[in-house]
Amino acid sequence: MNHLVIFTDGGCSGNPGPGGWAYCLVDDAGTLLEERWGAEPQTTNNRMELSATVAALTRVLERSEFQGLPITLYTDSQYVQKGISEWIQAWKNRGWRTSNKEPVKNRDLWEELDRLNSLLVISWRWVKGHAGNPYNERVDRLTQEAIKSLGDAV
Structure with a gap:
């Protein structure tokens, strides 16, 4: 294997x-x-998009066979893709503040994602959701199953 796709x-x-x-x-x-999923009883869509990415990259670092491989990471979240590729450096330069001087939401996850991104070689790609990409459709189904696993919380 010469390349990993997430x-x-x-x-x-x-x-x-x-x-x-x-x-x-x-x-x-x-x-x-490999595929994995998780769930939280009270959260936001953006936190879950970030959590998926952090969990995947953490797992890559845990598996020795993936060490040193270039990664292409596909997300249907422009928040994640643009956040890590375009916005994060400005947030850090402003002390984790947005251009409106508001605190960056989900800072804990952004800081962890930034750390992971610095340890790996990642190409960040946005993919349109619900557009027929088999693996994007798969992670969408797994996400829905994760939510259903919470039972009465839903």
Whole structure:
């Protein structure tokens, strides 16, 4: 394997509300290597999108066979893709404040994502959600299953 592909998704039933996240790790031949999901009873869509990405990259660092591989990470969240690719440096320069001088929401997850991004070689890609990409559709289904796993919280 010369390259690792990651698909992530997160969502909520209500926003805020019960939420779930999921990721798939895929090799360069398109074979599913691993998938995981998680859920929180009270959260936001953006936190779940970030949680999926942080969980996936943390897992990459845990698996020795992935060390040193370039990664392409697909997300259907422009918040995640633009946040890590375009906005984060300005946030850090302003002391974790937005251009409106408001505190950056989800700072804890952004700081962890920034740390992980600095340890790995990642190409960040946005993919349109619900547009037929098989692995994006898969992580969406897993996210919905994660939310349903909360039972009465939904």
